[in-house]
Amino acid sequence: MAGYTFVVEHLDPELGPWSALEYKTIAQESKNAGCRFILSSVPESLLQSQDLQILHDAGAEGRNDSIEEYFADRKDRICLLDPAAKQELDTTDANQFDVFLFGGILGDDPPRDRTSELRKKGFTGRRLGPKQMTTDTAVRVTRMVVLDKVPLDQIPSVDFPELKLNEHETTEMPFRYVTDSTGKPIMPEGMIDLIKADADKAFDGLDFVDEVDGMENLAVDKS
Numbered sequence: 008m009a010g011y012t013f014v015v016e017h018l019d020p021e022l023g024p025w026s027a028l029e030y031k032t033i034a035q036e037s038k039n040a041g042c043r044f045i046l047s048s049v050p051e052s053l054l055q056s057q058d059l060q061i062l063h064d065a066g067a068e069g070r071n072d073s074i075e076e077y078f079a080d081r082k083d084r085i086c087l088l089d090p091a092a093k094q095e096l097d098t099t100d101a102n103q104f105d106v107f108l109f110g111g112i113l114g115d116d117p118p119r120d121r122t123s124e125l126r127k128k129g130f131t132g133r134r135l136g137p138k139q140m141t142t143d144t145a146v147r148v149t150r151m152v153v154l155d156k157v158p159l160d161q162i163p164s165v166d167f168p169e170l171k172l173n174e175h176e177t178t179e180m181p182f183r184y185v186t187d188s189t190g191k192p193i194m195p196e197g198m199i200d201l202i203k204a205d206a207d208k209a210f211d212g213l214d215f216v217d218e219v220d221g222m223e224n225l226a227v228d229k230s
């Protein structure tokens with residue numbers, strides 16, 4: 008076991024489909040990396056839901072209480088990933104902290120700084136660069152820095168990728184994503200379908216718009 012714990016404090020009253028997909032991905036990737044994933048501050052009614060059962064099956068530990076209660080004795084070992092922190096996360100932080108805390112907040116544009124709800128509790132903060140990431144991306148980047156010892160500025164990423172919706176329309180995702188070996192943003196399984204359904208159920212052939220020399224190419228239609 009790597010001995011690290013990733014905690015997401017769920018700060019919304021509901022669990023929307025986007026968050027559910029993000030949390031499931033965090034659960035699976037944490038388990039594969041030999042780390043614990045705790046999803047806390049989950050309302051009691053949600054804890055009993057099918058959605059939480061799915062997350063539990065993927066490896067998440069759901070709980071109703073909050074991190075400052077159940078980890079009260081190790082506050083100095085907890086690092087809050089905070090877009091407003093002064094210091095960037097560094098590979099050496101792997102020695103200083105063993106719990107990494109994230110806001111369970113759906114990304115918003117412009118960002119409303121709801122991470123402040125955790126910041127005001129006094130946790131030590133670290134930033135993951137200047138751009139807002141989805142929660143699963145923030146956990147992925149933290150894992151890469153802390154476990155794989157990849158410096159933050161060497162993690163391959165793309166800012167604000169565009170998704171092609173149809174021949175004429177694209178939508179921009181207002182976040183930074185880690186990219187895979189083909190240069191495409193890593194997103195939770197099922198997320199593109201969800202975006203596609205949200206945008207317009209009739210659109211086919213959704214894919215990322217490739218960028219070559221700063222110019223956008225037509226996305227490949229996989230339908």
Ligand SMILES: C[S@@+](CC[C@H](N)C(=O)[O-])C[C@H]1O[C@@H](n2cnc3c(N)ncnc32)[C@H](O)[C@@H]1O
Nearest residue numbers: 088089090109110114118120121122135140145
């Ligand atoms: C989708 S972001 C939410 C950002 C949000 N708009 C807010 O109101 O703070 C969810 C979580 O991912 C983490 N996160 C995202 N981008 C980050 C960054 N650039 N630096 C540090 N943490 C980040 C934070 O823990 C944040 O609470």
